[in-house]
Amino acid sequence: MTKADIVNEVAKTTGIEKIAVQKMVESFMDSIKIALAGDKNVYLRGFGSFIVKKRAKKTARNISKNTTIVIPEHYIPAFKPAKVFMNKVKNNVKK
Secondary structure, three states, X not given: OOHHHHHHHHHHHHOOOHHHHHHHHHHHHHHHHHHHHOOOOEEEOOOEXXXXXXXXXXXXXXXXXXXXXXXXXXXXXXXXEOHHHHHHHHHHOOO
């Protein structure tokens, strides 16, 4: 499902114009990006949490040049689904 699919689905179920829904979805995503960039986690009860994870410094290999490189400590965004959400997906996805 793409962002356009989400906009179409929300517009269809709510009756709000697609342009307004698109602005709302983009604003929602921008709010999450800004919060995570500011080292703040975003908690959406019943859905999940957008969190900032710290990755430790590590040594890696560049296979093409056969050299060792050091990847410095860094932070990445991550999503942790809520238990309710995870269970719903587990029980409803067809294998």
